[in-house]
Structure formats: structure tokens, C-alpha cells
Amino acid sequence: MDKQHKASPVMQIKVGFDLELRCPQPTPVIVTLGVHASRASDLLEPDTLQVEPAVPLRSYVDSYGNQCQRLVAPAGVLRLQATGLVADPGQPDPVLPALEQVPVDALPEEALLFLLSSRYCESDLLTDLAWSLFEGAPMGWGRVQAICDFVHRHVRFDYGRSSPTKSALTTYESREGVCRDFAHLAIAFCRCMNIPARYCTGYLSDIGVPPPHSAMDFSAWFEAYLGDGWYVFDPRNNTPRIGRILIARGRDAADVALTTSFGVSTLESFRVWTA
Structure with a gap:
């Protein structure tokens, strides 16, 4: 190809x-x-x-x-x-800034699980911080993008600075990690702001990305529920990518090992x- x-x-x-x-x-x-x-x-x-x-x-x-x-x-x-x-x-990941946040009482039942704290996404411990950071961001797509922008700036990517037990809170405190850590922190912040978010893992090509390319690995991103369904966000790369191929979804990495x-x-x- x-x-x-x-x-x-x-x-x-x-x-x-x-x-x-x-x-x-x-x-x-x-x-x-x-x-x-x-x-x-x-x-x-x-x-x-x-x-x-x-x-x-x-x-x-x-x-x-x-x-x-x-x-x-x-x-x-x-x-x-x-x-x-x-x-x-x-085609690159879609960008749809007009999508609105769905009120909790109007969400489909299957999305409610992805508002709750989970093993690696302790939204209950990050709620006050999340509201202090993102309350002023426009609701809907703009708020999720503001979360991704913050995580992308706040966390430094480093293969040597993660572990299988690292959570969203420890990623925020350490300010370093790998793609799963970026995803966990962004998911936790979304849930704090009443936006359902679920963890994804799969293949991510380097199509459209200028060299040099890093060694290939499985990648992690997340999907947020906005408007009429689930949409891809990637706080690690924080730019639309081509050739994203899903393997599994869950509350966090514990569900999709x-x-x-x-x-x-x-x-x-x-x-x-x-x-």
C-alpha cells in the first residue's frame, strides 16, 4: 500500500x-x-x-x-x-464540533455504565479538579476536546514511565505515561463532567504521519457519547488519524487486556x- x-x-x-x-x-x-x-x-x-x-x-x-x-x-x-x-x-477521524452533550436523564441506558468510576479511571477522586479545569469549556464536543488538549499538554509520553497498575489519578500526579494513561485520564475527566466515555484499544497506522515513525504497538484511545452516538478522541496524538482499527472496548484497560x-x-x- x-x-x-x-x-x-x-x-x-x-x-x-x-x-x-x-x-x-x-x-x-x-x-x-x-x-x-x-x-x-x-x-x-x-x-x-x-x-x-x-x-x-x-x-x-x-x-x-x-x-x-x-x-x-x-x-x-x-x-x-x-x-x-x-x-x-x-479517512481521518471525524471532527464534529456541533455535537452537543446529552443530559444524563436523556442518555440511553447502555451509556450510563460509562459515567461511573472504574479500576483505572477514578472519576470520583477527580471530580473537583475536573470541574475547576473544564467548567468554562463549551459543552459537548468542545468540552471533550478541551479535556484532550489539557491531557495532551499535561502528560509527557514516555514508554519507561508507566506500569500495569497506573491509574488516571497517578497519571495526573506524575504527568507522564503511555497512550493508555492518556486515555484513562481523559476518560475520568469526561465522566466527571457527565459525559460517558469508554476505553478502546486497537491498531493505529502511521498513514499520513510524517517520519520518523515510532516502533509499532497496539494503541489506546477513547470514545465519548455525544449527540447521537459514540465518537473517537485520542488525547495521546490529539489529531485526527487514518487507519484506526478497533480490537476491543470497555470501561478501562482492565476490561480489554x-x-x-x-x-x-x-x-x-x-x-x-x-x-
């Missing part, structure tokens, strides 16, 4: 991953690594999970609509890999690509 041809009506984006887990003994694992069902019709080549050594897989859909698979990893190294081809319109091991496991290697 020629990344210069952004005007093409449809892009074909190759996506994939290759990771290895080491387990000292047989260990149950949940894997959430497939392209989300909302993009299923865009899959020109399915990203079927390949497992070495071969073990039985059981598929299910979790309570957030994410495609998951269960397996028992044998003792030793387990390799998980997949490659898929996705048709994408090649790429792998969840019920026992000791170590990530031996990890590689992600889009092309």
Missing part, C-alpha cells in the same frame, strides 16, 4: 501481531486480540489466531461485545500470532504491525 495515496476511496491495511508468553506450568489464558466485530465486514483476509504449540481454543463474546478466546497455555513458551487484511475508507493469564506468565517477545 502506498501511504501517499490518502485520497484512495478504500485502503487495504495489513495488520498483525506476534507474541510469545512463557508459563512455568499449564495456565488458563483469555486472549482479546482479534479485530472487533464492528469491523468484521471490512476483513478481506480474516485475522485468525494461530497458536504454537496447537491447543484447543474456545471463542466467546464478552459483556462489552468483544471477541475473546480461551485456552490453556502449556508449560513453556506459547506463541500467539495473526495477520489480517482490512478494508478502510482512508490483550491477554489475561490466570497464573504466572512472562511476555517473552511482542511485535505489532500495520502496513
Whole structure:
């Protein structure tokens, strides 16, 4: 694919991953690594999970609509890999500043869960701060964008300054983190301001981004409920991007872990690509 041809009506984006887990003994694992069902019709080549050594897989859909698979990893190294081809319109994330905030009493019931505090988004601890920062921002799209602008300026991106247990509050206090930390802080602030927000993870290409490009990884962003539905915001990059391919959504990163091991496991290697 020629990344210069952004005007093409449809892009074909190759996506994939290759990771290895080491387990000292047989260990149950949940894997959430497939392209989300909302993009299923865009899959020109399915990203079927390949497992070495071969073990039985059981598929299910979790309570957030994410495609998951269960397996028992044998003792030793387990390799998980997949490659898929996705048709994408090649358009940047939409920017719709006229969208209004929906009053809480008019929100659909399925959005209410995403107003509540969660494991990594402690909106109950950040409410006073959020209102002091964003009460003057225009309601609706403008307020969510003001939150993204603040998080983008306030937090310094640093791969070495995050941890699996880092939360929105500690990200605000430390002022550094990775894309999931940016997303958690922005989600918590949105919820404080009565705007439903949910965490997203997936592939994010470097299409339309001038080099140099950083090493590819899975990315995190969020969706806010405004007007008639859910819309993408990305406080880490804070600019519309092309080729965003969703894997999973949830309240925060705890709901959409790429792998969840019920026992000791170590990530031996990890590689992600889009092309």
C-alpha cells in the first residue's frame, strides 16, 4: 500500500501481531486480540489466531461485545500470532464540533455504565479538579476536546514511565505515561463532567504521519457519547488519524487486556504491525 495515496476511496491495511508468553506450568489464558466485530465486514483476509504449540481454543463474546478466546497455555513458551487484511475508507477521524452533550436523564441506558468510576479511571477522586479545569469549556464536543488538549499538554509520553497498575489519578500526579494513561485520564475527566466515555484499544497506522515513525504497538484511545452516538478522541496524538482499527472496548484497560493469564506468565517477545 502506498501511504501517499490518502485520497484512495478504500485502503487495504495489513495488520498483525506476534507474541510469545512463557508459563512455568499449564495456565488458563483469555486472549482479546482479534479485530472487533464492528469491523468484521471490512476483513478481506480474516485475522485468525494461530497458536504454537496447537491447543484447543474456545471463542466467546464478552459483556462489552468483544471477541475473546480461551485456552490453556502449556508449560513453556506459547506463541500467539495473526495477520489480517482490512478494508478502510482512508479517512481521518471525524471532527464534529456541533455535537452537543446529552443530559444524563436523556442518555440511553447502555451509556450510563460509562459515567461511573472504574479500576483505572477514578472519576470520583477527580471530580473537583475536573470541574475547576473544564467548567468554562463549551459543552459537548468542545468540552471533550478541551479535556484532550489539557491531557495532551499535561502528560509527557514516555514508554519507561508507566506500569500495569497506573491509574488516571497517578497519571495526573506524575504527568507522564503511555497512550493508555492518556486515555484513562481523559476518560475520568469526561465522566466527571457527565459525559460517558469508554476505553478502546486497537491498531493505529502511521498513514499520513510524517517520519520518523515510532516502533509499532497496539494503541489506546477513547470514545465519548455525544449527540447521537459514540465518537473517537485520542488525547495521546490529539489529531485526527487514518487507519484506526478497533480490537476491543470497555470501561478501562482492565476490561480489554490483550491477554489475561490466570497464573504466572512472562511476555517473552511482542511485535505489532500495520502496513
